[in-house]
Amino acid sequence: MLSTRVFSAFLFFLSIFLFYNALGISTEYSYEPLGPRPFPLISLFLIIVCAILLYFFAEDTKASWGQTSLWKKICILLAAMFIFAGIFEYFGFIIATIFLVFIMAILFGAKIIQSFILAIFCGFAFYYVFENLLQITLPFGLIFQ
Numbered sequence: 001m002l003s004t005r006v007f008s009a010f011l012f013f014l015s016i017f018l019f020y021n022a023l024g025i026s027t028e029y030s031y032e033p034l035g036p037r038p039f040p041l042i043s044l045f046l047i048i049v050c051a052i053l054l055y056f057f058a059e060d061t062k063a064s065w066g067q068t069s070l071w072k073k074i075c076i077l078l079a080a081m082f083i084f085a086g087i088f089e090y091f092g093f094i095i096a097t098i099f100l101v102f103i104m105a106i107l108f109g110a111k112i113i114q115s116f117i118l119a120i121f122c123g124f125a126f127y128y129v130f131e132n133l134l135q136i137t138l139p140f141g142l143i144f145q
Contacts, residue, residue, distance in 0.1 A: 016048065089142060091141050
């Protein structure tokens with residue numbers, strides 16, 4: 001029960017902080033009738049209400065915090081995501097995605113060769129989908145210019 005209350009309190013305060021920041025969302029021109037503010041504000045308000053309900057009306061449960069190996073994998077995954085964000089612009093989308101997918105595949109138990117093949121495929125496939133099908137421009141990498 002304590003872990004549920006800790007989670008709901010953390011969620012409540014995080015949502016309050018984000019709600020306060022979302023109040024400052026504005027745009028110079030309105031491209032839709034309501035503008036960009038209502039969706040984040042309504043979503044965060046609902047999350048705040050759910051956090052309050054979870055805090056007071058959660059069932060009594062036995063939560064386990066996981067084994068040490070799970071926490072090591074989570075820390076490695078978080079580090080890989082921060083590295084991905086850091087190398088994204090310099091090395092470009094393809095190489096950064098290859099790195100992240102390779103690390104994720106290794107963490108999920110794939111063999112190194114399988115991970116490398118999957119990572120290369122995902123890097124190029126995702127780049128093709130975003131650039132050509134979705135028309136979203138991604139950085140090719142400052143290293144290649």
